[in-house]
Amino acid sequence: MPVLDALDLAHAAERQEAHSARLAPYVEPHLARRKRREKHPVHDFLFQYYSFRPAQLTAWGPGLAGDPSLPVTDQQRALAGVTTRLLRATASRAATLGCFGLHEWAMVYRTASGRTRHPAPLRLGHDGTDEVVESHRIGCSHFDAFRFFTPDARPLNTLSPGVDDRADFEQPGCLHAGMDLYKHAFRLAPLVPADLVADCFELAWDIRILDMRAAPYDLTGLRLDPTGEPWSPVRIETPEGKRAYAAAQASFAARGAPLREALRVECERIAEG
Template structure:
């Protein structure tokens, strides 16, 4: 079993804490002041990992402090083995599927389709187009969303407009590596693996999720320029080209993160169900 001396352990722990504090501290300050942020709050509200948990450093499976107690990874696996196996299957299926880059972020528009300014989720911020023009764009462009956890937030009238009807049961079948939400979710799968993977990998996935979320909302129907998020105007050919180029870049960044998560699961002892997935 790998051992870390206390000096190395504390140095890595401190580096991780300093890195994630750059994200956590501003969030906690906004929360203290009651200020909502339509872009960054998502990373702490939609995703269930609390700031203190993100800040806690783990070295990964089987690594222990030379002079301290070992984390009981085997007990964790005995409880979560089936979940770990499911995560591996989803990651592997997503990685093996061809990436699609033709959705142009229309999922965010489908979430406000046929709603008034007062009804939309982030109603403190204006829409870039009128509700009628927003609806017309959704109907003209169509929606090609493969991600269930985006699709489930579509308005009821928007759901029949999607070329797919994703369900939780079809998640492993449908997720693909060009999808912004699938690439943000690499963070979710990293933290759900918890102490089995090193916290540096969780932080890498969080950083990717931050950048993806920025594009997601810049290409959305909301006008967030006043917050420092200039729009990606996917209603124009130039905006769609800009979106697809960024989407390809994020897919390339997500690929090695998925590979690292799969490798971490595959390195588990053979007697655990997750390692045989």
């Protein structure tokens, strides 16, 4: 075997080892819970809602830029083109920070006991939760959140995002738009570098924690991060909670901006490949 090939293989093995180690704190607890048939309403979301298996997430690859010999199908080119347009449109807008995570509240608005999306009880009870929804302006811009609104909550939304007009509504302050960077990245794997997919995954992981801390659920007993620190609820029904939520939302928007740009570059490369 030529020396260069041996060095390339050694480098790839090192990158694979580092990539697996980076993602192990996220993947291994999930696999252990799955083996025990336990569920976690926060941490399991990225493995269940998004269709990228742990084995795929932990597989390292350089992407099309690092391996131009990777085959690109017409379907992948088309998806990359659509994704490029969505990423550009989202990045062109200023971040809107006034939604306060009310999409999760609208998903349980006027629901009967036991009919919520998660088994945890509601922190303010059903009446208190409904009152929060009714006393706020609901302005959800993300279709994949809006589509889970209860029938009574849907007319309360000031926007009407649809499945085919995402580019008309997506904005960088939206938590779900930030989480979806992970979806856009893995749907084009292995053409997108695995390191970028992992960056987007980690952003989505942290956003999901805020999403559920600001949700109406009482997650007492489940709010433990890998360091063992308890999670306190972000009480968006209060002025202090609103300020905390908006500040975190702005931080995630800033963190997502370079990832969105890097992903746009990769999508353009794939669309033209």
